[in-house]
Each structure stands twice: as C-alpha cells, then as structure tokens.
Amino acid sequence: MRTDLAGISLKNPLIAASGTFGFGQEFGEYFDPGILGAIATKGLTLEPRMGNRGRRIHETPAGMMNSIGLQNPSVAVFIAEELPRMRSYGTEIIANVGGAGIEDYEEAIELLEATDISIIELNISCPNVKEGGMAFGIRCSSARRIVRAIRRCCTKKLMVKLSPNAENIVDMAYTCAEEGADALSLVNTFNALAIDIENRRPVFNNVTAGLSGPAIKPIALRMVYEVAKAVDLPVVGIGGISNWKDAVEYIMAGATAVQVGTANFVDPLTMPKIIEGMQLYMKREGIQNLSEIRGIIGGNHG
Amino acid sequence: MRTDLAGISLKNPLIAASGTFGFGQEFGEYFDPGILGAIATKGLTLEPRMGNRGRRIHETPAGMMNSIGLQNPSVAVFIAEELPRMRSYGTEIIANVGGAGIEDYEEAIELLEATDISIIELNISCPNVKEGGMAFGIRCSSARRIVRAIRRCCTKKLMVKLSPNAENIVDMAYTCAEEGADALSLVNTFNALAIDIENRRPVFNNVTAGLSGPAIKPIALRMVYEVAKAVDLPVVGIGGISNWKDAVEYIMAGATAVQVGTANFVDPLTMPKIIEGMQLYMKREGIQNLSEIRGIIGGNHG
Amino acid sequence: MENKGYREFPVISNEAVVENIYRMDLGGDFIAEPGQFFMLRSKGAGPLLSRPLSICDISQGYLTFLYAVVGEGTAILSRKRPGDAVQLLGPLGNSYKVKSERKTALIGGGIGIAPLLYIAKTAEIKPDIYLGFRDAPFFEKEFEAYAGKLQIATETGGVGYRGFVTDIRNWDDYDELFACGPMPMLKALSRKVVDCELYLSLEAHMACGIGACLGCAVETVHGMKRVCKDGPIFSAKELIL
Amino acid sequence: MENKGYREFPVISNEAVVENIYRMDLGGDFIAEPGQFFMLRSKGAGPLLSRPLSICDISQGYLTFLYAVVGEGTAILSRKRPGDAVQLLGPLGNSYKVKSERKTALIGGGIGIAPLLYIAKTAEIKPDIYLGFRDAPFFEKEFEAYAGKLQIATETGGVGYRGFVTDIRNWDDYDELFACGPMPMLKALSRKVVDCELYLSLEAHMACGIGACLGCAVETVHGMKRVCKDGPIFSAKELIL
C-alpha cells in the first residue's frame, strides 16, 4: 500500500489526523505507531497555548463537537521534547501548524525548517481559536495571503488543510494550488452549535465548536471528490473515517491518502484495523496498487 | 404555543418539512394533521416530474441521503386534487415551489396566487435536480435574481428556503431580506456523496444527493443561529429535529418556528410527540410564550 | 384514525435456521393480510431508519419473520434474545390472496421465500410451491403442509432441480404466479411468462414505509408507484423493470 | 506493549439498587488499582463515544460498576441483561491507596460513592467512610465490612446526619481525605479543609479516555492536565477549580 504523497513515500495511505493522536505516545500502549503511513501532530503554535476553558467535548448523533482551542506546548517544545520520540516510531511525521497572525505562522515554520520533518500541514481551518485560525480558511483572498507568505519561507512539502466552512471549497483548492501548495488535506471540522437547554446557553464558551465523526462523512467525501476532480494536487481525505470501507470510499473519490480522526477516540485500534481491512480487501479484489481504484468514480486521478 | 410567522398565525411552531410529509394524507392514518402549526407540501413544479431513476435513499450514520428529484404531480394538479383535502385539515398549508428556470417558478407562483394559500416557500436549494434548483441557492447574485423576480409576482407571504451549501449563509439571508422575502427557512439538505465500493460507483445516479437527519443538526443549528442574529426576518429552523429538545434548541438559537423532516420517516408520530413534549416543557419551566426563550442564547429575537 | 405508530413486541425466539438466516418469533395477536410487511427496529439503539421485513407467518399469539443477516440492521436483530423487545410499524403495503378458482404457483428465490409461507397458509386452495436456493435449502419443510406440489431447485444441484428455480418448468399452464426473490430472478421470470398473470413482490430501499418519502418509487406504466404503499406486490404487466 | 484495546465481557447481573441506580457485575478476572476507571460501551449499537465508569469493586471472577442512569448511554446500559456483553477499555487513569500510616477518611456524594468501595477494600488499614445522599441512602451496607467508622448524611435528614456530607464534621484531624462526588461538593470540601491532604476524583466529558483528545482537561497549578490520564485523582492543592 506504499503511497506517494507529493514526493514523500508513505508506508501506506493511513495518516493519524491532527489533534486526535496527540504526539503518538498514548497510542503506543495499544499498537506500534510505526505501522502508520504518517502521524500529523497536534496543532502546533509559536507560543504554548493552554486551550479553551469550559466544556471541550460534546457528543452529537454519530459525531462529536470539540473546542480544545489548540492546546499545545509550542513548536519549540515540540521540537525539543516530542519530535525525537516521534522520530523513533519510524513513520513520517507531519507537523500541523496553526496560528493567530501570519507572522506567528511564519516564525513557527522557520523553527520547523531547521528539523528533518518533510511535510508541514498548514491548518488554516481551526474553528476553535478566536483570532486567526479558521478566518484564513473561509475566503480565498485570506487563504491566498497566508499560503503565499508561508510558501515563501517553507522549503518542506506544504500541505494546506482546508476548512469545510470555506465559501467555495473548489475555489479554495485552486487558490492554494496557485500559491504553490504541494498537497491539500480536507476537511477540518464543521462549525457547529449545541445548546444546553436546561441552562439556556451554548454548551461551549466560544458558542460554536467543531463537528467531526461519522456524521460528517457524506459531506466531507463529496468535498474531497470535488476537489480531487478539480485540482492537480494530491488530496488527503479526512472526515468520519471509521473503518476500511470508509477509507476505500475516499480513495475511490480521488484521495491519495486519508486521515483518521475521531475514530481513534472511539477505538484506539481503529487505524491498525483499517490497514488490515484494506490489505484484505485489496487481496480479495486483486488490487495491486491503490491507483487502480483511486478516483475511479470519476475524478482525474488514478 | 400560537406563533406568528410573518403575520400568519400558526397554532404552534411545528411545521412538517417539504418532501417528508407528502400532502399529509399518509400521516392521517397516524394522527390528525390539524394539530400541526403548518404543513409544507412536497416540492411543486410547473410541470409534473417523475423524479430520479435509480437509488433514491441511502442511509448514513444518524442521517440519510435522498435523491428523489422533486417527483410531484405539478402545481396545477396539486391545486385541483390535493389542496382541497389539505384544506380540510384545518392547518396552514405552505406551498413549497421548486423549478428549473425563473420562468417556471414565476408561472408556478401565478397559479398559486389564485388559491387561498397564504405562504409560499421558495425552494432555491434542492440539490437533486440537475437544472436550476440549488444552483440559485449557492451564490447571492443568483438568489437575488430569482427572489426579485418572484417577489414581483407573489402577493403571498414569501418564505425563501436556504441551502446550507450557500457560499455564505448570512450574506444569502441579507440578500433575500433586501429583495423583500417575508421569512427564511433553513436548512435544506447538504450536498453529499456515497460510494458503492463493491460496484465502484456512486450510490446515486446523480453522483451527489442531499443529506438530512440528526447528523446535520449541529451545523444547521449554527446556521440558524447566525442568520437569526443577522437579519430582521422570522427564521424557520430546519435540520435533524427529532424530539422536543431539538426544537427548543432551535427556538433558543432564534428560530420563530421549526420544521421536522427526516424524523417523520423514523416515527410517523414524531410531530405530535414534539408538540406534547414542548407543552410539558413550557409548563414545567413556567414559560407562557416561546418569545421568552427565543434567541435567548444571544440572537436578536425574543 | 388510530394513534398507533410503532409498538413494542417481545421476542419469543430468535434462532439461526442455517448460517446467516434467522427465524424470529414475536409475541402478540397479529392481524395482517398475506404479502404485507412491517417496518422493524430496536428501541433507542441501532440505525436511524427501520428495516422492512415481510410477514413470514402468523399463528395464534405470535408472528414469524424469516430474515437474512446482510448488514448492520439485521446483525443487530440477530443478536436479540427471548425477552428482548423490538418495535414494529404495520402491517404495511398491499396483499395477495391465492384464490380457489385460479391454478396458482408461488415461486421464491433465496430469502424471497419468506412471504410465501403465510400466503400459502391463507390460500383458498393449496398452491404449488417452487423454492430456489443457491446451495443448501432452508425452511423448506415448513411449506409442506400448505403446498399442493413442493419443488426445490438449487444452483449447485445438491438438492432437487439443478439450476434456477425459474427454469424448473414452463409456467404458462398456471393461471397465476406469485414470485418473490432477487431482481434478476424476477426479471427472468417476467421474460419467460407469456400466458399467465404474474405478480411480483418487490424490494426497495425505504425510509418511511408509509408512502411519504417517495424513496421506494418504482416505474410503472401508470407512472411512479411506491413499493411500500402501492406495493410491495405489483402485476408484472404494469412494471417497467 | 500489548495489542489490547476494547475487550468484551459478559454481564452476570445488572439490577437497580434503587430507582435509577444500577449495579452491574461483569464476568472476568480483572486486575486494576483502586480509583481507576474503564471506558464502557455496547457492541455495534448505542452512542459513538464510550462512557467512563469507575471501578466500584473487583472480586474473584467479576467486576462491579455502580452507575446512575442519566442519559442515553447509561439507559442503554441499564437494559443489558445477564448473558449480554459490554466492551471495556482499561483500567485507565491513576489510582489511590489508603496507607496504614495515615489516618484517612473517604467521602462520597451521591453516585460519587462508587469508587470508594474498592478503595476501602484494598486499603492497608480501614478508613473512616462518610457517604452523602440527597434522600434515601443506597449501597451503603456494602461499605460496612471495610469501614472504620461509617457515617451517612442525607440532605432531607431521613437517615443519619441532616445536611451535606461535607458538613458532618471538621476534617482537619485526618491526615488524608479522598473525596468523590458532584463538583459543588468537591469545591465546598476544598474550601473547608485546611490542614490535611485532600485528594479529589474528578469527572469530565471524555472522548478517548486515554489522553489523546485533550477533551477532559482541567486547570492545575502545573498547567492543563487530563482527567483521564493524569487523573482522575488530583491533589486539591494542585487544582484550580
């Protein structure tokens, strides 16, 4: 299942999604993270962040909302304390970078430039931080500014993570492609609302929070399909993937690789199970290489 | 629970959503449709439509996708054959109108002008017909054209039904308000994709289809909240409402009334149960009028 | 107008008759016509939509379903044990009666044999019954008491006629045929039958089961019809398959 | 590193001890520390996320949970019958041991009494136990064998001390206190206790239970900590409640 993602060769197309796999350590108790195609780190920012106060998790039908607020120890601490251990897993590490203003992003990237990480995932789509974050991911004009700025200082592979709240996901993808992104990953969480009717106020202090999980899969899959068909970049599909069938759907929609998020919480062994399931599936169907089915429903890949 | 919707007085804020309640007849076997605040008809078009071929229904986690394709007997046949019976229920009838081009919409409205129906729900958001339909509901400029044209020929209350696929739901709401809409209802279904991996093709002939049900509620609720806060029109909340608590959440987000769709399929008695549940809730909480809680989480209503 | 909706019934027994095929008996006094179906679900757990299942049999005090485990909904069903409860809406759909003045055969393929038992049991005169299976037959003994002639076909030839049940014979010496099974079987039968009335019981993906969603539409010479409300039984002449 | 994850265990019994409070026993040989918890769910049905439940007791061949039915997840749990199975991940979190050299009291409020039993049972020396209830006490007899002193408080005064369990006495003559219960109770206790070591077992909404999602974060003087991984037991001194 070896997969080429923008020139980086992954063992397989299964990537742990940012913010759902920590820095890998917790899952090490359950399986060897080295079997994964890659791990995207928890969203990193220039300065350490303690994240949001109040409720952070709310369950919804077949989904969950979160308002973690990019709690992280900072890029510098990540590089010093987490990266060496993550390196030892023997899988590709993708640094997911968030931020408030363009300068923050730039400085964070600069620090990462000095490491041996080969892929940066630029999170312009986190709905849970007040300043910056998702704001960049809604309109093409803002996205263009940040991708252009980051591209200038980033010699690593640059994967831009798109928000499903973007006004037009395909235009957004074009914009990122034009500004030199090497790959796109989508989707981040959907902006959503839950109300605590007993107390007559929003469940979350920030009012809205990000929806993820199986509930969003049909919408996310449609977006991945549209983007993969439209742009000539590798697309990493994300959203509600819980089993190997979901992963195969994304590949058939045109995704080069996939990320698994919420499902890691539901069962820490989700990802090894998906890898195994896909291997069996490929064997059963006589598929040598996923390119035989990639985009087979009508994308431009495969 | 009497509710004023743009000057029309409804018994209560519970409206059967278009396309999920037929013309009421089927539910008459289970309860008296006269207890509802209103019934929105199946989407009507100028010409009869047989709808889409192939699979029309696909279940998803906590949701469903449909690709019915506006199957309906035409506005004229509706007026002649269905409306008289619907009138006998003694509840408000809302004519939901779809169409391909602006002229179709206009002619359909003209026919309805000659009836005693007081509310038209303009469906600019159906994702399941190739021409027209949702196309109008994505960008403000197209929405403006159609709402303006319809407003000119429509003396009834005009409620525009928004698509969650709109590029910017708040701008869309402003646009409709500017063009003279009397009310807004949202959301219609989310454009979504499902793939039949065995046969390596989309489940639906039209490739994409509309996602509805509890899965979408958190996103739809957020949109209703944003729109109710932004515009000075009554907003009818739709999306995943399955029980009285969901309905109360929408009211607290700022909705004047709510529509129940998919949940009618899950249990034909959903709507009477919601009405009863809300009555008990109001009694328990000492709420005389829903305006006491409407928009209480921070909208401009109540 | 009754305020009925979904009602809960206790599981009396729920056992595999062969691998992946279960028979479930629910306690209650059921009144329904042969050929009808119920929408079925678990209480507060499992998928959003209910699953349609045909009436296989009704006896004093209980109702029988015969079902194949094909996905999540039927898997959950198969884990029900005596004393658990399931919720039913129905009976739904139209029905079919074998009439004494018509020489009738019932033809079932695979799990499509389910509705034939109650149809045979309520017949005015014993119909001939033809049951087709991929490999090993199941549940066929239950039909013995109610069949004029009972004939089995298996594709592998292990039991009875080797091949498709539709190829067992020429059907035109019957006045009337009733068939239920996979679509290719129903299509094959439609093509073969020339001179007798053929009724087909159809399946379709359903959301509501009561005629409201138009999800189960099937094309007929009289326009679109709903499998749940106008069917599930249609005259083959009327269908555009 | 073991490839463990969720494992299935059979329900041996599952009965209401009073209205809405259930005791569930699961069969198996469990090894866990007092104060730890499990993430628990049904197989292939029910909500997406698992529910955290404390270890109430472990005996030869079985594990006991004591839980309140508050929503969908616990309602589904309450319908499980002997022979059904549930899936568990764990044991998870840190633990708490009553040490012989420290004069210790365990204080529980409402369903917060659940973890106290196994803590008392595994204590090096019998702790004093104080249990508070709204109205009628429940499960209190189970503690008798393991308590130095056992005292009950009820808000209505029906049994034992009338009022909050936190107000039963001055706590400062204990060396150490362990408390579990609703947040207002824990806060009240934190304010009252001056001179002894206070440990609190916290609750938080959890997605993963293994430290990955950061959903259960709680603010401490050493920054954000995770209730599931760094807790559920924290020294009151370190918490910013």
Ligand SMILES: Cc1cc2nc3c(=O)[nH]c(=O)nc-3n(C[C@H](O)[C@H](O)[C@H](O)COP(=O)(O)OP(=O)(O)OC[C@H]3O[C@@H](n4cnc5c(N)ncnc54)[C@H](O)[C@@H]3O)c2cc1C
């Ligand atoms: C009128 C009618 C009567 C039926 N009677 C029987 C019967 O007596 N015994 C029996 O074993 N089966 C019967 N079926 C088929 C049965 O409904 C499906 O096998 C069942 O719904 C599959 O559910 P699942 O969750 O296990 O499968 P999944 O494939 O996981 O289901 C996914 C979705 O597709 C729908 N679906 C899948 N297969 C079918 C199908 N063949 N027909 C309709 N919807 C389907 C499900 O209802 C569900 O919404 C009948 C179908 C209809 C329409």
Ligand SMILES: Cc1cc2nc3c(=O)[nH]c(=O)nc-3n(C[C@H](O)[C@H](O)[C@H](O)COP(=O)(O)OP(=O)(O)OC[C@H]3O[C@@H](n4cnc5c(N)ncnc54)[C@H](O)[C@@H]3O)c2cc1C
């Ligand atoms: C470490 C730990 C140990 C616990 N031990 C016990 C115990 O032994 N006995 C017991 O009765 N309860 C215990 N709880 C609380 C128990 O987890 C909740 O009552 C339960 O999750 C409610 O689920 P529900 O679906 O019935 O309620 P719902 O309110 O419908 O649940 C909705 C969501 O909120 C979460 N949730 C609701 N209440 C709580 C809560 N108090 N704490 C954490 N999450 C919550 C649920 O897990 C679910 O994700 C413990 C909680 C934690 C964190």
Ligand SMILES: Cc1cc2nc3c(=O)[nH]c(=O)nc-3n(C[C@H](O)[C@H](O)[C@H](O)COP(=O)(O)O)c2cc1C
């Ligand atoms: C608890 C949680 C934390 C997340 N944190 C981040 C983050 O820090 N950076 C980021 O780019 N995405 C973050 N995400 C988004 C996920 O990476 C993923 O895009 C999203 O959850 C959709 O995938 P899923 O449905 O598989 O969960 C987070 C998601 C969850 C649920």
Ligand SMILES: Cc1cc2nc3c(=O)[nH]c(=O)nc-3n(C[C@H](O)[C@H](O)[C@H](O)COP(=O)(O)O)c2cc1C
């Ligand atoms: C089967 C089906 C048919 C529908 N047909 C129409 C329609 O004809 N016109 C329309 O405006 N909306 C139609 N809708 C959308 C619903 O009215 C509603 O906006 C949507 O389903 C979201 O609400 P829900 O989550 O409660 O179902 C249809 C929805 C479904 C599921």
Ligand code: FES
């Ligand atoms: S299933 Fe809804 S109309 Fe037939």
Ligand code: FES
């Ligand atoms: S529940 Fe996920 S980190 Fe604690």
